Amino acid sequence: MNKLSLSIALLTLWFSASLLADSYQRQSPPRTLTAEQAQRAAANYQKYCSLCHGKDREGHANDHAPSLRSKSLMESGIPHGILRPLNYGREGTAMAGYLDEVGGPLTLDEAWDLTYWLFWESGFDRIKLSEDKVEGKIQAGEKIYQQHCASCHGENGEGITAPALGNQSFLAHNKDEFIRYAIEQGRQGTPMQAYGELLSADGIDNVTAFIRSKASGWVQQKMPLRPIPTPDQYVQNPDNDNPRWQLKDGQFIDSEQLYSAMQAKNKMVILDTRVPSVWQRAHIEGSIPFPYYSNLADKVKDLPKDAQIVAYCSCPRAASVYLVDQLNNMGFENTAVLYEGIFGWMNKGFPVTRSE
Template sequence: MSLTFPMRALLLAAVVLSPAPGLAQARSAQLSPEQSEAAAARYQQYCALCHGPDRAGHANDHAPSLKSPSLIATGTPVVIGEAIAYGRPGTPMGAYHVEMGGPLTRQEIRELAFWLMDMAPTDPIPVADRVEGDLALGAEVYAQHCASCHGAEGEGGTGTALGNATMLALTPDGFLRHAIENGREGTPMVAFKDVLGPAQIDGVTAFLRSRSAGWAVPAPRLHQPPALDAYVINPDAAAPEFTLTDGLYVSAAELDRELKARKRMVLLDTRVTSMWERAHIEGAVPGPYYASREEVMANLPTDGTWIVAYCECPRAAAESVVRRLREAGVPNTAVLWEGIQGWVSLGYPVVQGRAAVATSP
């Protein structure tokens, strides 16, 4: 297993789901009988219309099966919980987390994610966080084998919408690759492992990842972290005008407005650096939550420049970093309320990154 995906799972588990080491053995202990019953009722209320009362999928809007063992085995509570919480913008799958305007709390989403796993018990399958492949080959494979079901531009149809920015920004490459290779049992998605070679499967996986910024993008725009003396965005511009909630949080709408106005600030991505590589808000620099205060402070301005931190859990890591910055006497600091999950789900853009060097703890 990649070192990055379990780190992400651990961070999200602390806030969204709950600790889940040894998931196959501990699953039955995750929910009480009362919680399981309540989750089953929520499924029928919110999910059955499209995914079917028996979770078989395709009842409406080509909603996928939620009982496929390969989906559950590679989805883990984190990936499934993210999909429920933040939805798939541009598709009929809406966001169900209360912070996104939905009806479910984090605890209710946690229970629903574990209930879905209980209904299709299977051992989790580790998946890689990054798959390298030939984009041109992948485009050819997609057009020949995938477009008829998933749409010429990933818009979906009989198959899932694969051109969805939220899904691509927040889902590991290995999750996509496993589905291509092994299919989804009980669904129209067949296994391609006997049709395509490993290089073709890697290629189409990489091609799908490259579409995270839009289907018309000819190749991914990869960004390296800026030089140590260039962390400040628009260094000669005016300061942003934020109205912080609880003296700490800035909304995605306000941050987007001030970025478009080209205001002076630092964007600090507090996730593990590999997550910055997958997708980040343009201009953001890696500042992992696990780094020491001295490491975080080393390249940040201390002249009053605004520093906005974000993570995807959606706030715990960013809050911990901002707390340390404030303790060090850096006042103009804020946390992105929605996190990058909410940012993407609300339709704001992200870019891919390529780290020059790994950031060590």
């Protein structure tokens, strides 16, 4: 190799290395939406999300669903801190997966648009956080956690009035620095205060490391989707009697009442008002996916007026009450809501049908 080609080779090497370093540092430009895409995203937000996250993205309308307009979330969570929970949900919480691939109503394109619509509506800028692991002392972090965080997030990270931080989907979907940033900055306009003002930087590292230590390697699995029941399969035991229930507050039954009606083979339609992706994972036997955002004008013709209708969700009843109220307004009288929702049902040890 002569001197000239050697220096050209070195120059090329240096040039491509600096390009690589550069693209690692810089963020890809945020996705822009056409007026039409933004309009569709806004409509999708109202249809699918506002029930829990609030009409104006303020959060905490139902189930302590977080704000989707806080500065720290929008700065640090675009796209994946939003897109992943939106697509795949947070297992074991009221947040279901909305992507069609897991049985939800949105295409991947619509999910991207909704993610960036939330970003543009918020008006904040993105920041790039380090991808590095946060190093900290787990035991010291646990002390801080139990003292400062457990009252809202739960002793075991199960979530009480705040998101479940021990949740496997939450931990699998988010990087350490995303979690650390939320702790340091808080979530503006919500009960989550900025702990950067209360704890030392080491303290925040330690509690982040403690939360991370609860991850056990959750992976998103591909699962075969079950066929959705057709209207002729809605009514269970059509030749038998409806259950005779004493409704609490004119609307509610508990798991024991539902279970004994199932055992007695009463005539019933059980509506699962959650997103169908979570029905795919586990549901009460014989239930029909009938999500809270169903176009009722179109779908009520599939529901019988004479059979007992029971609705449930995991919220534990926000979505089911929302749907049953509408059915009542449309003249359906034999309705009931499972008060404790499917998690309450499962906690009491009643059976569910799971995906293969």
